[in-house]
Amino acid sequence: MRTYIQIHPADNVVVALVDLQPGFCVETETGKVVLQETIPAGHKIALHDLTAGELVVKYGAPIGHTIAAISAGSWVNEKNIKTNLEGLSEYTYAPTACVKQQETSVASPLTFQGYRRKNGQVGIRNELWIVPTVGCVNGIVKQLAEQFLQEYPTLGMDAVVAFPHNYGCSQLGDDHENTRRILRDVVLHPNAGAVLVVGLGCENNQIGAFRELLGDYDRERIAFLETQKVADELEAGMQQLRELYAVASQDKREEIPLSELRVGLKCGGSDGFSGITANPLLGRFSDFLVEQGGTTVLTEVPEMFGAETMLMNRCCSQSVFDKTVHLINDFKSYFLKNDQPIYENPSPGNKAGGISTLEEKSLGCVQKSGTSAVQDVLKYGERLQTKGLNLLSAPGNDLVASTALAASGCHLVLFTTGRGTPFGTFVPTVKVSTNSRLFQHKPRWMDFNAGSLVEEEPMEALCQRFIRSVIEIASGKQTCNEVNHFREIAIWKSGVTL
Numbered sequence: 001m002r003t004y005i006q007i008h009p010a011d012n013v014v015v016a017l018v019d020l021q022p023g024f025c026v027e028t029e030t031g032k033v034v035l036q037e038t039i040p041a042g043h044k045i046a047l048h049d050l051t052a053g054e055l056v057v058k059y060g061a062p063i064g065h066t067i068a069a070i071s072a073g074s075w076v077n078e079k080n081i082k083t084n085l086e087g088l089s090e091y092t093y094a095p096t097a098c099v100k101q102q103e104t105s106v107a108s109p110l111t112f113q114g115y116r117r118k119n120g121q122v123g124i125r126n127e128l129w130i131v132p133t134v135g136c137v138n139g140i141v142k143q144l145a146e147q148f149l150q151e152y153p154t155l156g157m158d159a160v161v162a163f164p165h166n167y168g169c170s171q172l173g174d175d176h177e178n179t180r181r182i183l184r185d186v187v188l189h190p191n192a193g194a195v196l197v198v199g200l201g202c203e204n205n206q207i208g209a210f211r212e213l214l215g216d217y218d219r220e221r222i223a224f225l226e227t228q229k230v231a232d233e234l235e236a237g238m239q240q241l242r243e244l245y246a247v248a249s250q251d252k253r254e255e256i257p258l259s260e261l262r263v264g265l266k267c268g269g270s271d272g273f274s275g276i277t278a279n280p281l282l283g284r285f286s287d288f289l290v291e292q293g294g295t296t297v298l299t300e301v302p303e304m305f306g307a308e309t310m311l312m313n314r315c316c317s318q319s320v321f322d323k324t325v326h327l328i329n330d331f332k333s334y335f336l337k338n339d340q341p342i343y344e345n346p347s348p349g350n351k352a353g354g355i356s357t358l359e360e361k362s363l364g365c366v367q368k369s370g371t372s373a374v375q376d377v378l379k380y381g382e383r384l385q386t387k388g389l390n391l392l393s394a395p396g397n398d399l400v401a402s403t404a405l406a407a408s409g410c411h412l413v414l415f416t417t418g419r420g421t422p423f424g425t426f427v428p429t430v431k432v433s434t435n436s437r438l439f440q441h442k443p444r445w446m447d448f449n450a451g452s453l454v455e456e457e458p459m460e461a462l463c464q465r466f467i468r469s470v471i472e473i474a475s476g477k478q479t480c481n482e483v484n485h486f487r488e489i490a491i492w493k494s495g496v497t498l
């Protein structure tokens with residue numbers, strides 16, 4: 001097993017792959033560097049003496065500058081380097097060669113076992129969902145799910161799930177519309193075989209207006225309950241659930257081309273291994289799925305800052321480039337409007353794992369998108385229209401961003417992490433560990449180990465195993481979050497509450 005790695009020939013740091021002790025020698029092209037102190041796994045080591053103000057280079061790009069002199073063999077971390085980022089930026093479209101690579105023929109297209117819905121959409125689960133229009137009825141939707149599972153202990157569907165949330169009333173402007181759009185996207189998601197929408201009656205998110213927002217929905221599979229209008233909301237809700245179940249439980253899996261699969265790309269609790277193992281693996285998978293004719297979506301806009309030009313120059317057209325510029329600058333303006341620093345990142349957990357600046361985090365984060373051309377950019381709450389790689393406006397918050405990915409139409413979310421997290425959104429949330437230690441430590445949380453990439457497993461072999469794993473999950477294999485019933489939605493709030 002390797003003990004350290006220089007990611008790019010231009011880097012003036014290497015990354016420790018295991019805990020390294022003082023006196024350990026790092027071999028360089030110009031000689032040996034002796035460690036001056038203990039370096040934790042995932043953290044950076046200076047390859048030569050760095051003067052104050054010198055650029056620190058990782059992934060072949062600057063990740064910040066030194067704020068004090070750093071001697072060769074010393075630990076490079078947030079205490080001695082600082083971001084180069086400040087203010088807003090202007091951008092120029094300089095497309096790279098990949099923008100012409102979208103049309104790729106596949107000799108032997110792969111398939112998975114999914115559900116073909118009446119409107120032509122495809123789901124990878126057949127579940128019965130109970131969705132509240134407002135947080136006031138959270139207790140009721142939970143009771144309905146519990147009571148239904150008691151009545152039907154042996155389900156003829158993949159799951160029955162209630163999705164409580166805090167909103168739907170006392171909101172204005174964008175917050176109100178964002179809540180309505182995300183809930184609409186949940187209700188119309190093809191992973192649901194049927195949905196019961198439960199309202200109170202006096203909330204801002206009125207059931208009548210919400211029903212109109214759904215458009216031409218399947219009335220056999222989507223029902224509504226306004227609890228203030230019935231004497232016994234549990235009895236009324238159970239009757240509707242039984243009727244929905246009678247229809248949806250008849251659905252069967254069938255062979256579906258992999259080109260129909262839509263996958264969200266997310267990272268959280270990142271560490272120094274994220275940009276070396278799990279995120280590059282997702283990038284390879286994204287390119288593979290796009291070649292198959294499928295769709296991937298990258299979000300977490302604040303974690304594109306510092307690496308955004310890499311995405312901009314992969315935009316398939318000037319118009320998509322312009323939308324990407326708005327995606328970045330609108331998010332920066334959101335920070336400024338709220339008098340908050342744009343570049344207040346990474347988190348304490350990121351720093352403990354070896355990430356020192358936002359550029360370093362972003363350069364690792366965008367690797368999840370691979371090398372494919374960017375085909376479209378979605379606003380928060382918008383649904384997918386274009387196959388291939390898409391960008392989506394959402395914050396970095398794990399629950400909010402994962403919900404936004406699922407709401408855009410993604411069938412599942414691939415979630416890389418170096419620190420570990422148990423949560424799942426309302427679609428299967430596949431946890432990919434960046435290091436083997438986490439995978440072994442948290443078997444109830446983690447679904448796949450990318451840490452073997454630094455334990456001499458070739459990327460091609462790892463990617464093939466990962467592709468098979470994703471196809472199995474798309475075909476019905478439960479993820480850890482599903483097995484543990486960790487399922488929730490989180491809606492982005494940016495304004496005032498009445």
